Amino acid sequence: MSTSRLEAFSDGVMAVAITLLVLNIDLPTLVKGQSLASGLAHQWPAYAAYVVSFLTIGIIWINHHVMIGRLREADRTILFLNLLLLMSIAVLPFATKLMAAYLRHSSGQHLAAAIYSGSFLIMGLLFAALNAHILLAKHSKLRQELPLERRRLILVRSVAGVIPYAIATALAAVSPYATIAICAALGVFYAFPISSGGADAI
Amino acid sequence: MSTSRLEAFSDGVMAVAITLLVLNIDLPTLVKGQSLASGLAHQWPAYAAYVVSFLTIGIIWINHHVMIGRLREADRTILFLNLLLLMSIAVLPFATKLMAAYLRHSSGQHLAAAIYSGSFLIMGLLFAALNAHILLAKHSKLRQELPLERRRLILVRSVAGVIPYAIATALAAVSPYATIAICAALGVFYAFPISSGGADAI
Amino acid sequence: MSTSRLEAFSDGVMAVAITLLVLNIDLPTLVKGQSLASGLAHQWPAYAAYVVSFLTIGIIWINHHVMIGRLREADRTILFLNLLLLMSIAVLPFATKLMAAYLRHSSGQHLAAAIYSGSFLIMGLLFAALNAHILLAKHSKLRQELPLERRRLILVRSVAGVIPYAIATALAAVSPYATIAICAALGVFYAFPISSGGADAI
Amino acid sequence: MSTSRLEAFSDGVMAVAITLLVLNIDLPTLVKGQSLASGLAHQWPAYAAYVVSFLTIGIIWINHHVMIGRLREADRTILFLNLLLLMSIAVLPFATKLMAAYLRHSSGQHLAAAIYSGSFLIMGLLFAALNAHILLAKHSKLRQELPLERRRLILVRSVAGVIPYAIATALAAVSPYATIAICAALGVFYAFPISSGGADAI
Numbered sequence: 001m002s003t004s005r006l007e008a009f010s011d012g013v014m015a016v017a018i019t020l021l022v023l024n025i026d027l028p029t030l031v032k033g034q035s036l037a038s039g040l041a042h043q044w045p046a047y048a049a050y051v052v053s054f055l056t057i058g059i060i061w062i063n064h065h066v067m068i069g070r071l072r073e074a075d076r077t078i079l080f081l082n083l084l085l086l087m088s089i090a091v092l093p094f095a096t097k098l099m100a101a102y103l104r105h106s107s108g109q110h111l112a113a114a115i116y117s118g119s120f121l122i123m124g125l126l127f128a129a130l131n132a133h134i135l136l137a138k139h140s141k142l143r144q145e146l147p148l149e150r151r152r153l154i155l156v157r158s159v160a161g162v163i164p165y166a167i168a169t170a171l172a173a174v175s176p177y178a179t180i181a182i183c184a185a186l187g188v189f190y191a192f193p194i195s196s197g198g199a200d201a202i
Numbered sequence: 203m204s205t206s207r208l209e210a211f212s213d214g215v216m217a218v219a220i221t222l223l224v225l226n227i228d229l230p231t232l233v234k235g236q237s238l239a240s241g242l243a244h245q246w247p248a249y250a251a252y253v254v255s256f257l258t259i260g261i262i263w264i265n266h267h268v269m270i271g272r273l274r275e276a277d278r279t280i281l282f283l284n285l286l287l288l289m290s291i292a293v294l295p296f297a298t299k300l301m302a303a304y305l306r307h308s309s310g311q312h313l314a315a316a317i318y319s320g321s322f323l324i325m326g327l328l329f330a331a332l333n334a335h336i337l338l339a340k341h342s343k344l345r346q347e348l349p350l351e352r353r354r355l356i357l358v359r360s361v362a363g364v365i366p367y368a369i370a371t372a373l374a375a376v377s378p379y380a381t382i383a384i385c386a387a388l389g390v391f392y393a394f395p396i397s398s399g400g401a402d403a404i
Numbered sequence: 405m406s407t408s409r410l411e412a413f414s415d416g417v418m419a420v421a422i423t424l425l426v427l428n429i430d431l432p433t434l435v436k437g438q439s440l441a442s443g444l445a446h447q448w449p450a451y452a453a454y455v456v457s458f459l460t461i462g463i464i465w466i467n468h469h470v471m472i473g474r475l476r477e478a479d480r481t482i483l484f485l486n487l488l489l490l491m492s493i494a495v496l497p498f499a500t501k502l503m504a505a506y507l508r509h510s511s512g513q514h515l516a517a518a519i520y521s522g523s524f525l526i527m528g529l530l531f532a533a534l535n536a537h538i539l540l541a542k543h544s545k546l547r548q549e550l551p552l553e554r555r556r557l558i559l560v561r562s563v564a565g566v567i568p569y570a571i572a573t574a575l576a577a578v579s580p581y582a583t584i585a586i587c588a589a590l591g592v593f594y595a596f597p598i599s600s601g602g603a604d605a606i
Numbered sequence: 607m608s609t610s611r612l613e614a615f616s617d618g619v620m621a622v623a624i625t626l627l628v629l630n631i632d633l634p635t636l637v638k639g640q641s642l643a644s645g646l647a648h649q650w651p652a653y654a655a656y657v658v659s660f661l662t663i664g665i666i667w668i669n670h671h672v673m674i675g676r677l678r679e680a681d682r683t684i685l686f687l688n689l690l691l692l693m694s695i696a697v698l699p700f701a702t703k704l705m706a707a708y709l710r711h712s713s714g715q716h717l718a719a720a721i722y723s724g725s726f727l728i729m730g731l732l733f734a735a736l737n738a739h740i741l742l743a744k745h746s747k748l749r750q751e752l753p754l755e756r757r758r759l760i761l762v763r764s765v766a767g768v769i770p771y772a773i774a775t776a777l778a779a780v781s782p783y784a785t786i787a788i789c790a791a792l793g794v795f796y797a798f799p800i801s802s803g804g805a806d807a808i
Contacts, residue, residue, distance in 0.1 A: 001264075001268075001271075005209070005267055008213055008614070009213050009216070009217055009263060011611070011614055011615050011618055012213055012214055012216075012217025012218070012618060013217045013220060013221050014615070014618075015217075015615055015619045015621075015622060016217055016221035016222075016420075016618070016622050017221050017224075018692075018696065019618075019619050019622035019623050019696045020221065020222075020225070020622075020626075021696070022623075022626070022696055022697055022699050022700050023626070023699075025697075025700045027703060027707055035713060036711075036714030036717050037714075037717055040717070040721075050697075051693070054693050055689070055693075058693075061615060062607075065607060065611055076395040077395040079395075080393055080394060080395045083257070083260040083393060086220075087256050090220065090221045090223070090224055090256070091224055091227075093224050093225075094227045097229060098229060101229055105238075107237060107238065108237070108238030108239075111238050111239055112238065115242075191686055192686060193681070193682040193683040193685075193686045203466075203469060203470075203473075207411070207415070207469055210412070211415050211418070211419055211465060214415055214416060214418075214419025214420070214423075215419045215422060215423050218419060218423035218424075218622075219423050219426075222423065222426070222427070225427070277597070278597040281466055281597075282595055282596060282597045285459070285462040288422075288462075289455070289462075292423045292426055293426055293429075293454075295426050295427075299431060300431060303431055304440060309440065310440030313440050313444075317444075405668075405671060405672075405675075409613070409617070412614070413620070416617055416618055416620075416622070416625075417621045417624060417625050419621075420621055420626075421625050421628075424625065424626075424628070424629070427629070479799075480799040483799075484797055487660075487661070487664040487797060490624075490664075491657070491661075491664075494627070494628055495628055497628050497629075498631045501633060502633060505633055506642060511641060511642065512641070512643075515643055516642065
C-alpha cells in the first residue's frame with residue numbers, strides 16, 4: 001500500500017481526535033450564587049488537560065509525518081502497528097476527560113493521572129515500535145537509504161522520548177499534579193520550535 | 203468519477219467513525235464508597251467493544267483500499283453500494299454503545315450481541331457485494347485485468363470472511379460472550395500481519 | 405483558489421456531518437418491564453430519519469463533485485456560496501434529531517417535519533444557486549466549455565430536483581409522515597443507480 | 607515538511623471543528639404547555655452563535671489557504687504557530703456553546719461575550735503572527751518573491767482585521783448583544799464576495 005493513503009487516514013484520525021478534545025470541556029454547573037467567572041475558573045483542570053493533550057497529539061502528528069515520510073511503501077506489519085498507534089491516539093479524549101474530572105478528587109486522582117500519562121507512554125512506545133520496524137526491517141522499505149548509525153540515533157531518540165512519560169506515570173502515585181506538570185512541560189518542550197533536535201524523540 | 207475522490211470521502215467517513223467510538227466510553231458513575239479503579243474495571247465491556255470495533259473498522263479500511271485500488275473509475279452502482287457500505291460502518295458507534303451497555307444485562311444481552319455482530323455481518327455482505335460488482339462487471343473497470351480464476355478466488359474469500367460473523371450472530375441467542383469473543387478473535391486474526399493471506403477475506 | 409482544496413474541505417465537512425448523524429441515535433430508555441427489543445423498535449423514527457439524511461448527504465456529495473469537477477478555478481462568490489451550502493449540510497444532524505424526536509408528538513410533529521424537509525429544500529436551493537453561478541458566469545470558469553443548451557438543461561434539473569422537497573415541506577402541515585416518506589423516496593430514487601439521469605437534479 | 611501535509615491536517619481540524627458546532631444546538635426543553643415553535647424560537651442565541659462561528663471559521667479557512675499557498679515549505683516555527691492557531695479554532699465550539707447559553711443570563715452574559723469575541727481575537731492574532739513569520743522570515747520560504755511593500759500591506763491588513771474583534775471584546779463589558787452583532791457583521795462582511803479586498807484582513 002502506498003504511504004499517501006496511510007498518511008491520509010492517519011491524518012484524518014488525528015485531526016478528528018485532536019478536535020474532539022473540546023467536547024470534554026463542559027459548561028460549568030453553577031451552584032447557587034456562584035458567578036460564571038468562578039465556575040469557569042473552577043474547572044481549570046479541564047483546560048490544562050485539553051492544552052496538554054492538544055499539544056501532544058500535535059507533536060505526534062508532526063513526528064508521524066517525519067517517520068512515514070521516510071517510507072517507500074507500507075507492509076502489513078506497518079499497517080497493523082500504525083492501527084494500534086492510532087487507537088492509542090483516538091483513546092486520548094477519554095483519558096483527558098478522566099484526568100480533568102479526577103485531578104482534584106482525593107480518591108481517584110492518582111489512578112486518573114497514571115492512566116493519563118500512561119496513555120502517552122503507550123502511544124510513545126507504539127511510535128517507537130513502528131519506528132524500529134521501519135528502520136530495522138531486513139528488506140529496507142526506506143525511500144532513501146540511511147546509514148546504520150543514523151538509524152540507530154533516530155531509534156534511541158524515539159525510545160528516550162518515552163522515558164519522561166514513564167517517570168510522569170510513576171510519579172502519579174505521589175502527586176498527580178507533578179504528572180500533569182511533566183506532561184505539560186514535555187508538550188511545550190517538544191512542540192516549541194527551539195528544541196527541534198528533540199523533535200524526533202517522542 | 204475518479205476513484206481518488208471516492209477514496210478520500212470513504213477515508214473521511216471511516217476516520218471519523220473510528221474516532222467517534224471513544225465517545226461511547228463514559229466516565230464511570232461511582233456508587234457511594236466505590237473506588238475509581240473498581241468503577242473503571244466494572245465497565246470493561248465498553249473497552250472490549252471499543253477495541254473490537256476499532257480493529258474491525260481498521261481492517262475494513264485496509265481492505266477497502268485494496269478493493270478500490272483495483273478500480274480504474276467508479277460508476278453509479280459502485281457509488282451507491284459504497285454509500286451503503288459507509289452507512290453500515292458509520293452506524294457502528296451505535297451498535298458498539300448498545301453492546302457495551304447490555305452485555306451484562308440478563309434481559310437485553312442476546313439482542314444487543316446479535317445487533318453488534320449482525321452489523322459486522324451486514325458490513326461484510328455489502329463489502330462482498332461491492333467486490334462482486336467490481337470484479338464481475340460486464341465492462342471491466344479494473345485498472346489491470348485479472349484472470350477469472352483470481353477474481354473468483356478474491357470473491358470467495360470475501361464471502362467466506364463473512365461466515366464467522368454469521369456464526370457469531372447466531373451464537374448471540376446462546377451466549378453474547380461467545381459472540382463478542384468471536385468478533386474479537388476475528389479482529390485480531392484479520393488485523394494481525396501474519397495472516398496476510400486472509401486480509402482480503404472480510 | 406484551486407478547486408482541489410475546495411473539494412477537500414467540502415469532502416471533510418460532508419464526511420463529518422454524515423458520520424455525526426449516528427450520535428442522534430441514543431440507547432432507548434426502557435420503562436419498567438419493557439424489553440430492549442420493544443425499546444429499540446419504539447424509536448424507529450430515529451432510524452428512518454438517520455437513513456434518509458445519510459442517503460441525502462451522500463447524494464449531495466456525489467452531485468457536489470460533478471458540479472465542482474466542471475470548474476477550473478474558484479472565485480470568492482463560489483467560495484461564499486459553497487460555504488453557505490456546507491452550512492446547510494452541517495446543520496442536518498440537528499434537523500434530523502428534531503424530526504426523530506417529534507415525529508410522533510401530536511403537537512410538534514408538523515413543525516419538525518417542515519424544518520426537516522425545509523433543510524433539504526434550502527440545501528437544494530443553495531446547490532442550484534451555486535450551479536447557476538458556475539454555469540452562467542460572464543467569464544466562464546469551466547474546465548471545458550459546454551453549449552448553452554446543455555448548461556441550461558443542467559440548471560433546469562438542479563431547480564427541478566428541488567420541487568419535490570418544496571412539496572414535502574408544504575405537506576408537513578397535513579402529514580409529517582407524508583413528508584418523511586417523500587424525502588425517503590427521493591433519497592432512494594436519486595441514490596439508486598438506475599436513475600442516473602436524475603443524478604444531477606438535486 | 608511540505609505544505610500539502612500541513613494544509614491537509616489543518617483542513618481536517620477546521621472541517622471537524624466547523625461541523626462539530628452543530629452539537630451545540632440541543633433540542634429545546636419545553637415547559638408545560640409550551641409549543642415547539644416557541645421553544646425553538648426561544649433558543650435563538652444558539653442559532654446566532656452557530657451562524658457567526660460557522661462563517662468565521664469558514665473565513666479563516668479561506669485565508670489560511672491564501673497564506674499557506676504563498677509558502678514553499680514549512681519550518682518548525684510555522685508548524686508550532688499553526689498548531690496554536692488550530693487550537694484557537696478547535697476551541698470555538700466551546701466558546702460558541704458558552705455564548706449561546708449565557709447571552710440572556712444577566713449575570714454571566716458579559717463574561718461569555720468577552721470569551722466568545724476574545725476567542726476570535728486570539729485566533730486573529732495567531733493568524734497575524736503566523737503571517738508575520740512567513741512574510742518577514744530572514745530566509746524567505748515564499749513560493750514566489752513578493753516586494754516588501756506588498757508584504758507589509760498584507761501584514762497591516764492581517765493586524766487591522768483583528769481590531770474590530772478587540773473592540774467587540776471590549777464592548778462585552780457594556781453590551782453582549784453589541785459584541786455578537788459586531789462579530790456577525792464581521793463574519794458577513796469578510797465572507798461576502800464583494801469585500802474581497804478585505805479577504806486577507808482577518
